[in-house]
Amino acid sequence: MNRKVYIMIIVTLLQFSALSQPYTELSALKFQKYSSNENQTNEYSAAIFIPIKTKKNNYLIFGAGYNKLSLENSLNQPKISNLEALAIQLGRVINLNNDWNMTTILIQKISSDFQDFSKKDYQIGVVSFLTKQLNEHTKYKLGLFYNQEFWGPQIFPILGFDFILSDKLRFFGLLPRMINLEYKISKSGYLGFKFNMKRTSYRLAEQYAEGYVQEFKIDTQAYIDYYLNDKLTLFGSFGYALVRKYKIFETKDILAEDHLSGFNNQLMAHAGLAIRIRSD
Template identity: 25%
Template sequence: MKYEDIDGYVTSWDAFINYPIKKVNKSVFLGKMQLIARSFVDLEDSYNQKVYGLENNFFWNTTLANQDKWIVWGQAGLFSDFVDISEKDIRYSIGFHYLDYWHDRLKTGYGIGYSRQFYGHQINPFLSIDYRINPKLKLTGMLPVRPKLTYQMTENWSWSNEFYGNVDTFRLSETEYENSFIRINNWYYLSKIEYLLKKHHLFTIGVGFDFAHNLKFYNDSNAGTITLFTFDLNEAVKPVSELKTRGFKFQVSYRFIL
């Protein structure tokens, strides 16, 4: 991450578990518990933080008679430095997704997500696609924030390329920072190789580039800035400071699939 004379970096790790809740006819209720951690190093003092997120996600998925699907989700969790946890550390999201089944090779859809961020409100309308172009090539994801193109090289090896845009906010300690918070806007490209071992163990290694990895530091505020994807439509609250960085990205992951 480079900004003027700053040459820092961020380390991230995520751990999650998906779990079934209930199935009723063609409706399925699912859950996902996730723990995330971000560590910012060698930046300006106020940004050199270790922050965490502990969240629970719920999904309701129902298949209609014509094979179309309705998907509704909700998520809530704590997002802070976990120094002195309070209700001010809570963020939540809700949304829906309608998936239109055309044939076995093509599904399209639309939806919208809403997230209550510490600076205000984030709105994410999207179009979705799941298109198997040929037996080896597949285009999936949500447009415009997360399109993904995957090439299935063999039964076990695949190569994918994706773009991703996201906003995160993390509350800081009330004692030391008076409930200030950090906002992270990022857009990146990632190319990765995946290997599936014995149908259950998925190993991934990827490299990419953060085109925009912007950090903003805010004093505690309940003002209602509205964001479309990662772009502010208004500026009800202004940051105390801002770092506009970019840099290379490296990712390694493991996933166990039941």
């Protein structure tokens, strides 16, 4: 397989949150903190992603991820203080020709406060898209995302792009979820600015009438990535959550909808360690 085809396939082997980044993240440990006055949120996550080459330069995709939100208030601790999600991904990349490939990933997830478990904690989703390598400097992705959230189906089109503007400057994204501008400062270092959006839900325990928390956030970050070697990467960022909302639904008035309203727009910091394969 020529290098052009290899790079195009390997870059598409990503979990949904990173489908348009110029690298494949094979594993990662991350910590993110939001802080404002007496309210703070700690977010911990871990992920592993395994592509397996099959016949005709196609790939099977296996992945797993864990995420935990810990909500804290030094004056008045909320009743809902921990929200967690455990996800498994299974998918396939089919190489159509030198310029096109198709990726489909099935996502199965348990998302709740993890106080008790039932089939109501379960979510299922799928993302499918085509990737077009227009030339060595331009790439597009077009597809559809679906996930069965606790409020109902979440469906939206996705448009990915990756523009290599120069030897040092790159502009890439996955609309409507992420936009990123990256500048290479050295052989091992990258600076950048990114915009992220996320909307998801967590099922609550039986004592809260099995209602759910809806999370919606939009944040902006300045970041730095430093490669200790070809694959091992340290990364960090600092930014601000322009929009950050947690609303509670279907708890039969056991908890007010605005019970977590204090955890809103906040300063944020992010750090972690990852194993990555870059395409440049």
